[in-house]
Amino acid sequence: MTANVSAQTPPFGVIPEELQWIYRGVSEVFPNQAESKDPDQNLTQRLLQSDRPLRVKLGIDPTGAEIHLGHSIPVRKLRAFQDAGHTAVLIIGDFTARIGDPEGKSEVRKQLTEADVKANAQTYLEQVRPILDFDTPGRLEVRYNSEWLSKLDLSKILELLATMTVGQMLAKEGFAQRYGQETPIYLHEFMYPLMQGYDSVAIQADVELGGTDQKFNIAVGRDLQRHFGLKPQFGMLLPLLLGTDGTQKMSKSLGNYVGLQEDALSMYSKLEKVPDQLIEQYFELLTDLPLTDLPENPRDRQKRLALEITGQYRGTAAAQQAQQDALTLTQGQTQQAENVPEFSLAAVSFPAKIFYIVGASGLCSSSSEARRQIHGGAVKLEGDRVADPNLTFETADALVGKVLQMGKKKFVRLVK
Numbered sequence: 001m002t003a004n005v006s007a008q009t010p011p012f013g014v015i016p017e018e019l020q021w022i023y024r025g026v027s028e029v030f031p032n033q034a035e036s037k038d039p040d041q042n043l044t045q046r047l048l049q050s051d052r053p054l055r056v057k058l059g060i061d062p063t064g065a066e067i068h069l070g071h072s073i074p075v076r077k078l079r080a081f082q083d084a085g086h087t088a089v090l091i092i093g094d095f096t097a098r099i100g101d102p103e104g105k106s107e108v109r110k111q112l113t114e115a116d117v118k119a120n121a122q123t124y125l126e127q128v129r130p131i132l133d134f135d136t137p138g139r140l141e142v143r144y145n146s147e148w149l150s151k152l153d154l155s156k157i158l159e160l161l162a163t164m165t166v167g168q169m170l171a172k173e174g175f176a177q178r179y180g181q182e183t184p185i186y187l188h189e190f191m192y193p194l195m196q197g198y199d200s201v202a203i204q205a206d207v208e209l210g211g212t213d214q215k216f217n218i219a220v221g222r223d224l225q226r227h228f229g230l231k232p233q234f235g236m237l238l239p240l241l242l243g244t245d246g247t248q249k250m251s252k253s254l255g256n257y258v259g260l261q262e263d264a265l266s267m268y269s270k271l272e273k274v275p276d277q278l279i280e281q282y283f284e285l286l287t288d289l290p291l292t293d294l295p296e297n298p299r300d301r302q303k304r305l306a307l308e309i310t311g312q313y314r315g316t317a318a319a320q321q322a323q324q325d326a327l328t329l330t331q332g333q334t335q336q337a338e339n340v341p342e343f344s345l346a347a348v349s350f351p352a353k354i355f356y357i358v359g360a361s362g363l364c365s366s367s368s369e370a371r372r373q374i375h376g377g378a379v380k381l382e383g384d385r386v387a388d389p390n391l392t393f394e395t396a397d398a399l400v401g402k403v404l405q406m407g408k409k410k411f412v413r414l415v416k
Contacts (some may be wrong), residue, residue, distance in 0.1 A: 012044070019047055021080050025073070025285045027212050028237040030219075043234045046206070047084075053138070056081040057205035057233070059145070059196060061093035062120035063112065067127045068257040069309070070241035070250035073285050074209040075131045077238060081207070082139045088132060089203050092121045095146040096199075099192045127260040130313055141203075148202040149195050160194045163227050164220070169193070172216045197221035205233045212237045241285060246275035255365075263341050264314040268322035269409040271306035279305060287312075329403065329411055340403055343412040345396040354381070355389035357399070361414075363406040373406055380405040 012023050013034030023029075031041050039046040047054065058078045060071070078088045097117045112120075125142070133139045152160075169190050170179055178185050193216060200208055200221035208218045218235035225232045240249050243256025250257045258270045274282055276298045283289055283301075287308050295301050303323065311319035321339055329340070343361040358379055359367035373379050374389040382402045393399055399414045 013042075015044060016048070019044060019084065022047070022077075022084060024080070025238060026077075026236055027239050028215070028235075030215075030235045030237075040231065043207070043236070046234065050206075054081070054086045054206040055089050055204060056086050057089045057091060057200060057203060057208040058210070059091040059093050059096070059199055059208075060124060061097040062117055062124050063097050064252070065120050065123050066252060067124060067260045068250055068252060069260070069286055070243075070257070072128075072131060072260060073238050073241060074211065075128050076286070077209050077236070079132050082133045082136075087138060087141065089141045089143060089205065090128070090132070091199050091203065092124065092142065092144045093196070093199075094118065094121055094144045095149040096192060096195050099188055099195070123261075130260075143203060145195070145199050145202070149198065152198075157191075160198060160224070161190075163223060164194065173213075193217050193220045194224070197224040200233055201225055201228050201230060204230060206231075207234045207236055209236050209238065211240050213240060239281070239285065242278055242281070244270050244274055246278055258309075260313055263339070264310050264318040264322035265325050265339055265411065266341060266409070267314065268306045268310045268319060269326050269411070271309055272302050272326060273409060274302060274305060276301075282309075329405065330408065340411050340413040342415045343404070344415055345399060346416060348396070350396055351392050351394045353389065354379075354386055354391040354393070357393075357414075358404065358406065361404060361412050363404065363410045363412060378407050 011032060011034060012026070012029060015023055029043050032043070033041040036042045037045055039049045056078060058074050060075075078090065082088045094114075094117050097120070098112050098114070121144075170176055172193065175185055175189075177183075196217045197220035199205075201224050205221065205225075208221055210218055215235065215237055218233070218237075222232040222235070242248065243250035243254060244258065245254070245256040248254055248256060252259070258267055262270075271282075279298070279301045280291060280294070282305055283291060283294060287305070289308060295304055307319050307323055310322055314322070318339070325339055345357075348357055348360055355370040355374055356367050358364055358370035358374065363379075364370040364373055370379070371389045374386050377385055377387075379386045381399075381404055383405075396414075396416065400416055401414065403411055403413050405411050
């Protein structure tokens with residue numbers, strides 16, 4: 001893997017060549033005494049001096065069915081540790097997911113059923129498989145935290161609760177905001193940081209990875225390890241990825257995301273339109289390419305980014321075809337595009353108005369949004385702009401084989 005030259009500069013001190021990739025894109029490491037030779041205070045020294053592979057923890061709570069590129073950042077960092085010879089411990093939070101991390105939430109999360117969590121966990125593993133090394137012996141442990149959390153008795157739970165004060169809990173950003181707004185905070189939510197921290201005790205983590213919003217939880221893990229007589233882990237924090245809108249954190253609910261399960265054309269089309277100011281960060285956090293080798297022209301950078309990331313998850317051939325199909329579709333040559341996602345018109349009852357078809361196809365989240373998009377001139381059928389949301393089709397015959405498009409990123413071919 002290629003190192004980022006910025007990893008050689010403070011705040012992490014001088015990083016040996018063989019470790020530089022581990023620090024690429026990292027926001028913070030704690031504790032971090034960059035000039036210290038103490039392996040308990042300097043992660044680089046721990047990496048250099050350890051006589052065994054470090055155990056590097058990443059916990060993911062399967063609270064939904066789909067992972068996006070923002071979620072992939074710590075998973076990619078976990079792979080960097082694997083490639084450096086360390087043991088990745090991927091914890092599926094099947095127990096903690098039933099509470100949900102309250103961080104950044106203005107209200108209590110809906111509690112998931114055990115069946116929901118189990119189904120989501122399976123899809124998560126499928127989606128991270130292209131990133132992690134599942135095959136090399138000793139490089140990956142996949143653990144479910146119900147393995148130990150479901151066995152905690154009341155005395156152990158009371159011991160965990162006794163390690164923190166209410167004041168310390170209320171210092172957590174999400175709790176502080178809700179407390180100030182007099183929004184209810186439920187006692188079971190206080191258990192989340194403690195249970196997540198106990199994961200580090202159970203698997204004896206040396207390093208824990210997480211987004212910058214996870215510092216509190218990772219610090220709790222350090223405190224609990226110390227309480228139980230273990231050497232405290234290092235925390236490594238990674239940036240939260242801005243979405244394709246360039247303004248807010250990538251989120252499925254905001255529609256500014258690129259999902260790891262998306263087809264090649266959808267993935268490529270979204271990434272090809274990433275705002276210029278985000279290109280370098282996307283390259284740094286989502287690819288292995290050296291930043292010094294990027295094209296100078298912003299448009300060429302966008303294309304290179306889209307091709308590179310799509311290739312990681314869908315293969316080089318599919319990415320190249322997606323690039324060609326995206327160009328073909330934007331030129332209005334819809335019949336020449338090969339791998340356009342399909343929508344079956346069998347799901348629509350005819351006669352049907354075009355706004356309803358657009359909504360049903362998944363290009364929009366609802367029929368009302370479809371109406372707004374049509375009025376705004378964002379919807380095309382076979383390259384021709386649709387002006388009337390009430391345009392009615394008596395049967396599906398006139399639509400079969402045609403490409404329905406919304407904006408510059410979303411396409412479906414209509415089939416029977």
